[in-house]
Amino acid sequence: MGNIRPSFIKIRALRLVEIYPDKFTDDFETNKHLVSEFTDVDNNRMRNWIAGYITRYKQRRTD
Numbered sequence: 001m002g003n004i005r006p007s008f009i010k011i012r013a014l015r016l017v018e019i020y021p022d023k024f025t026d027d028f029e030t031n032k033h034l035v036s037e038f039t040d041v042d043n044n045r046m047r048n049w050i051a052g053y054i055t056r057y058k059q060r061r062t063d
Contacts, residue, residue: 009050016034016050017054031051035047035051
C-alpha cells in the first residue's frame with residue numbers, strides 16, 4: 001500500500017515539475033534542495049513531502 005498525499009502537495013509538486021521539467025531527478029536529496037531553492041516553503045516536513053512526491057513521480061514516469 002502506498003502513501004496518500006494531500007492534493008495541495010500534489011498540485012505544488014506537479015506545478016514545479018511543469019515549470020522546471022529538466023531540473024528534477026529521481027534522487028530525493030537533489031529534489032529536496034531544488035524545492036527549497038524554487039519555493040518559499042519554510043516548513044521542512046512540507047518540503048520533504050513535495051520532494052518525495054516529485055521523486056516518486058519521476059521514478060514512475062520514464063518517458
